[in-house]
Amino acid sequence: MNPHHVRIFISIARTKSLSSTARALHFTQPAVTAALNQLEKELGVQLVVRGRGVHQVRLTSAGEALLPIAHRWLEVEKQVEYYKQMQKSKVLRLGANSAGHEYVVGYVVQKLRQRLPDLKIRLVDVPGLEIGTAVDNNTFDIAFFYGKRFTRTRNGTLINAIELSKEEYYVVCPTDSNLPDRPLLPSDLDPRLEIYCCANSIYSNYSQWREKALPVDKGAAIAVENISAIPAYLTVPGSWALLPASIARAKIASSEGRLTYRRLETPPPTRSLCLMISKAYLETTVIQEFLECCSEYVDEREHLIRSSDFQLSK
8 A cells, every 4th residue: 555545544534524634634635536546446445435516525334444454554664664764874862861871871872882883872861750751752762761661652653661670779878877787677767867869759669668668747858859969968977868779889889988878678669770662673783782782781780680571582
């Protein structure tokens, strides 16, 4: 089928009018009629019922049956075109929030450049709360994000989120805090000295855990929006913050012995690192190499737990 004819048919089905379709697609009405006639001739069926001198039309039973097929056909045609462009353009738009860029993207990009030195990479900032909008706006080809995996549609194309790994939350505190030498209980922590990470609140499972473990009426006195900035406020003995393992370890390593971390006896639910990508593009060379680099990233970090969903085909 001709994509041009299929788009006209879908528009006719939506508007129930040849003249409205002509206006919407900026064609003449005779051109719309000719395209419809050619499609009907190719398929050997009548797709719409038209009356003399009447612009309104309705789908026949054959037209109703064709409509979902036409939508799927256009989706596949769009995916094939994207596949061809991916192979030719050698440009990858890679999105992540600030934490993703700081702790994941740099490593993966360097590995990917070693594998594909001619690949051009455009790095895109995608705040966690705006990931859905970025999908709708076709902002990226691939994006890292933290949180619950989900499936979404972008311009008729299915976008799938692959969970790469999970990680614990640690209690990060000054080394002179004198906390008990055992897994910590919430009662061991002074809520007045917490440096609360606002970014954690976007994860519903974390918020549910916090409501039970750390009652709101005893909440933190200091809240910080930027998760990476929190260690700068951990200066008072007894002060503490709950941070994902990757961030906690990186900040402790750069603190010159000033900070350390402790585990909780009943920690929050693990934080997931996910990768958002269209299912249709998983077989491209660039994407396969990218996934290999992500796999190396997970394997080289003992604090990350590989997701059972993230298994590369041999």
